[in-house]
């Protein structure tokens with residue numbers, strides 16, 4: 001029996017920090033073929049002329065929507081790591097997909113398996129504690145704050161606490177320097193650290209009477225994102241429509 005043909009993969013943001021790691025991982029996988037490496041200034045039509053089946057996007061929140069629209073309209077599946085997706089953006093992607101129902105798009109704020117699990121753990125723990133705050137720590141070249149992962153974590157924690165009928169986290173602060181208490185995401189405080197030497201890290205701090213729990217994840221190398229991305233690339237054609245988060249691909 002002959003093996004099936006490798007999936008033709010393109011990478012958008014191929015010269016970026018994560019894009020380079022993804023190109024390396026795709027090139028090393030026998031069942032995938034890297035057919036297009038596209039970065040700023042290159043033509044998206046390259047994906048069409050090379051017969052690309054799945055594009056991986058690690059670019060910038062300012063450009064990812066235009067990229068995605070092009071891909072969906074050309075019937076190309078997309079695995080997207082670029083951050084900056086809010087409900088309005090997701091609704092727009094869904095509306096493009098309505099017109100192209102065979103196309104699959106996976107948008108995940110974090111492709112590292114440990115990060116995906118840590119978000120789940122935080123959501124599961126949230127209702128048992130009086131207080132929850134999120135601290136994300138990243139390299140200083142990161143474009144956005146808070147991180148997409150921290151934003152999503154706070155949303156999941158807030159939703160779990162609302163469903164369980166938890167009171168807001170106690171906070172008697174009455175005077176503060178602007179920013180000292182971080183950003184408020186659905187009532188959950190999110191703090192962003194930018195520090196040379198770091199890659200991508202997050203702590204969810206939970207506290208209640210006499211005890212605290214810290215859920216910490218560290219990406220110490222950008223290769224941490226590759227297994228999740230490759231899983232998405234291999235499965236996206238069988239999952240038409242929009243999937244947000246890697247969880248369903250991991251049967252979580």
Ligand SMILES: NC(=O)C1=CN([C@@H]2O[C@H](COP(=O)(O)OP(=O)(O)OC[C@H]3O[C@@H](n4cnc5c(N)ncnc54)[C@H](OP(=O)(O)O)[C@@H]3O)[C@@H](O)[C@H]2O)C=CC1
Pocket residue numbers: 012013014015016017018019038039040041058059060061063080081082083084108109110111112148225
């Ligand atoms: N979901 C996840 O698991 C992860 C998500 N990310 C996210 O991925 C994104 C990229 O991160 P990172 O690799 O660190 O960033 P980088 O800045 O290192 O890489 C982005 C690359 O995209 C290029 N680019 C910019 N605009 C375009 C365009 N219109 N078309 C094609 N390429 C373009 C950039 O070029 P130039 O330098 O000239 O601007 C750069 O080479 C961020 O949003 C980040 O938050 C990061 C890690 C993991």
Ligand SMILES: O=C(O)C1=N[C@H](C(=O)O)C[C@H](O)C1
Pocket residue numbers: 083109110111138142143146147148149150199200201
């Ligand atoms: O820019 C990064 O580096 C990362 N971005 C993603 C995010 O914003 O959550 C994922 C990871 O934290 C690395």
